[in-house]
Amino acid sequence: MxxxxxxxxxxxxxxxxxxxxxxxxxxxxxxxxxxxxxxxxxxxxxxxxxxxxxxxxxxxxxxxxxxxxxxxxxxxxxxxxxxxxxxxxxxxxxxxxxxxxxxxxxxxxxxxxxxxxxxxxxxxxxxxxxxxxxxxxxxxxxxxxxxxxxxxxxxxxxxxxxxxxxxxxxxxxxxxxxxxxxxxxxxxxxxxxxxxxxxxxxxxxxxxxxxxxxxxxxxxxxxxxxxxxxxxxxxxxxxxxxxxxxxxxxxxxxxxxxxxxxxxxxxxxxxxxxxxxxxxxxxxxxxxxxxxxxxxxxxxxxxxxxxxxxxxxxxxxxxxxxxxxxxxxxxxxxxxxxxxxxxxxxxxxxxxxxxxxxxxxxxxxxxxxxxxxxxxxxxxxxxxxxxxxxxxLIGAHGPHHLEESHSDGLSDHYIIGGLGTAGRLVTRALRESQVPHVCIDLDPEVVSEARRRGESLYYGDITSAEILEKAGIHRARALVLLLDDPLGAARAVSAARRLHASVPILVRVQRLGDIADLRERGASEVLAGELETALEAVSRVLKSAALPEEVVLRMLEDLRRDHHHGDGAPEPPPPPPALPPPPSRKEGPERTEYRH
Structure with a gap:
């Protein structure tokens, strides 16, 4: 044949x-x-x-x-x-x-x-x-x-x-x-x-x-x-x-x-x-x-x-x-x-x-x-x-050349980087809870749409030290990075850590391989989309099996720790402080809207 x-x-x-x-x-x-x-x-x-x-x-x-x-x-x-x-x-x-x-x-x-x-x-x-x-x-x-x-x-x-x-x-x-x-x-x-x-x-x-x-x-x-x-x-x-x-x-x-x-x-x-x-x-x-x-x-x-x-x-x-x-x-x-x-x-x-x-x-x-x-x-x-x-030279002033804002009066606030799906949900929760915050995004269309809805949003590059300073990084309660760009997230963590050695930084990433680099740069907490989705599935399965809540939580913590350090690599040094507990709620706290 x-x-x-x-x-x-x-x-x-x-x-x-x-x-x-x-x-x-x-x-x-x-x-x-x-x-x-x-x-x-x-x-x-x-x-x-x-x-x-x-x-x-x-x-x-x-x-x-x-x-x-x-x-x-x-x-x-x-x-x-x-x-x-x-x-x-x-x-x-x-x-x-x-x-x-x-x-x-x-x-x-x-x-x-x-x-x-x-x-x-x-x-x-x-x-x-x-x-x-x-x-x-x-x-x-x-x-x-x-x-x-x-x-x-x-x-x-x-x-x-x-x-x-x-x-x-x-x-x-x-x-x-x-x-x-x-x-x-x-x-x-x-x-x-x-x-x-x-x-x-x-x-x-x-x-x-x-x-x-x-x-x-x-x-x-x-x-x-x-x-x-x-x-x-x-x-x-x-x-x-x-x-x-x-x-x-x-x-x-x-x-x-x-x-x-x-x-x-x-x-x-x-x-x-x-x-x-x-x-x-x-x-x-x-x-x-x-x-x-x-x-x-x-x-x-x-x-x-x-x-x-x-x-x-x-x-x-x-x-x-x-x-x-x-x-x-x-x-x-x-x-x-x-x-x-x-x-x-x-x-x-x-x-x-x-x-x-x-x-x-x-x-x-x-x-x-x-x-x-x-x-x-x-x-x-x-x-x-x-x-x-x-x-x-070409007159194209980028998002690191912004007008001065009213950030001087903003303190004990959250800085949200990225207004994707996760960013919108976090922002909505903070707004409805009357917690002071400011959002930063690099997409002008997203900024325009959010401002039409009356939301507080700042057009800028979250990886820029100048933008972080204008957003009040030295007085911020925490920095939350929910970007769709792994390189941008890494640069933002480095820039924020150079400006403020102890501000808590929470980062959301898609790939598990980015966790080690972000922690080395100074991230306090890193949430990996792949890992968190898998752990949520584990949690629901164990709860459906009628296991006690404390057993489920202990199992999830063990799985998270084993996954991070299961490759035999030495455990990284302790990260900066994690996200702080919520502040005592005040009546009508002031929120600042950034404009460019």
């Missing part, structure tokens, strides 16, 4: 990928970097073990579709509305400034203006798949720099269509403007139709499917909706990935969004891995050997330019320098849709075959560097204070 060639290739790809990822994991390098390295090793430009990457490309495209579909499932329309400012302003600045910079540089080097603009299009796009996967692995999707990056990536995906339709115009062909207008109309109709179907037809359809109580039927229905809307998107001239993202948004607001996400995740992780492997297969080692200096200069130039543009765009939007640095690093690479643009540009005569080979090789190298840049980004962001001069 003859073994199918595709099966042999799959065994080879999967085997090499596992070995390479395991080897690089010992060096604490990201999984994505290992997958790209595996593809480069077995691809036509490496050992040549896989000569035809077309089969892998099909699986890779499906993986990207599922990746964008799952991201859309996590972005409801309400959440997307919160990103409109970041999407339009941040994304517009990033794409516009990058295109302008590359175009001017190309013209200075003797390239025609039309080809210069096309080169700018190629460089302006970033890799949605690589960056979103990295942010998801690091639990930074909801962090300030994560929201900036995602907004810019969505805007870039929307720009792919007009860029594609602008190619005939740049090449001197006719009919491009009419085609652009037609596709924009189709795109608008597709978005409207997707939203309407997501609110009306899709929920009823999924309700009937769920009523069968057959999980496999539900999975098929969800995948059918995803692929169907992506296919309609392609027919309208848009990208498959953008259509899949719209399909996810259509399901996100319904009753079945969470179940759909849970069912799609295993397929997404598997198939999206093929995308990163296929990117590595595009690397042409011969180009590196023939022109190593030119490739190095181009890669370094693109990374520096895009990182700088991304950082400046973030600071114009009044984000602090450390957020700007991380956002710039996240957008510094060239994206997968640039390969499609390069192919169309080559057919239109805007790019020679040699230039296309050089561009693809250089682009793959920028993609390979991105996971490493995001991995070591927090260390680079530590020196972001030097960007304050640039921030002042």
């Amino acid at each position: 003859e073994v199918p060639a595709v099966l042999q290739e799959l065994v080879l790809v999967l085997g090499v990928a596992v070995v390479v990822v395991l080897a690089l994991s010992h060096l604490r390098l990201p999984t994505i970097a290992g997958l790209i390295a595996a593809g480069a090793l077995i691809g036509p430009g490496g050992l040549g073990l896989i000569h035809d990457a077309a089969r892998m490309t099909v699986l890779a495209e499906i993986g990207v579709v599922l990746l964008l579909f799952s991201i859309g499932l996590e972005f409801s329309l309400a959440r997307l509305r919160r990103l409109w400012r970041v999407l339009l302003l941040g994304g517009g600045l990033q794409v516009g400034l990058t295109t302008l910079g590359v175009s001017v540089g190309a013209v200075v080097l003797g390239v025609t203006p039309a080809r210069g603009v096309f080169f700018g299009f190629l460089v302006a796009l970033s890799s949605t798949a690589i960056v979103l996967r990295a942010l998801t692995e690091r639990h930074e999707v909801d962090a300030p720099h994560g929201r900036l990056i995602i907004g810019a990536l969505i805007f870039q995906d929307l720009c792919v269509v007009p860029m594609m339709l602008a190619i005939p115009l740049l090449a001197g062909q006719r009919g491009g403007a009419a085609a652009l207008l037609g596709v924009l109309i189709k795109a608008t109709l597709l978005v409207v139709a997707t939203v309407v179907l997501g609110r009306t037809v899709v929920p009823r359809f999924l309700k009937d499917v769920a009523a069968t109580r057959r999980r496999e039927v539900f999975i098929l229905a969800v995948l059918g909706l995803c692929v169907g809307i992506a296919w309609l998107s392609a027919l309208a001239g848009l990208s498959l990935a953008l259509g899949a993202f719209l399909a996810g948004i259509a399901l996100a607001d319904g009753d079945y969004g969470h179940q759909a996400l849970a069912d799609v995740l295993p397929l997404r992780e598997t198939l999206s891995s093929f995308f990163f492997i296929s990117v590595g297969m595009l690397l042409d080692v011969r180009v590196l050997m023939e022109r190593p200096l030119l490739v190095a200069v181009l890669v370094l130039g693109v990374l520096v330019l895009k990182a700088l543009v991304g950082a400046v765009s973030a600071m114009v939007m009044r984000f602090p320098p450390w957020v700007a640095v991380l956002a710039g690093l996240g957008l510094a690479q060239i994206g997968e849709f640039s390969f499609v643009l390069a192919h169309e540009g080559a057919l239109a005569g805007l790019l020679s075959n040699e230039e296309q080979r050089l561009f693809i090789t250089m682009s793959v190298l920028t993609m390979a560097v991105t996971p490493l840049a995001l991995h070591f980004g927090p260390r680079l962001a530590a020196g972001a204070a030097h960007l304050k001069r640039l921030e002042a």
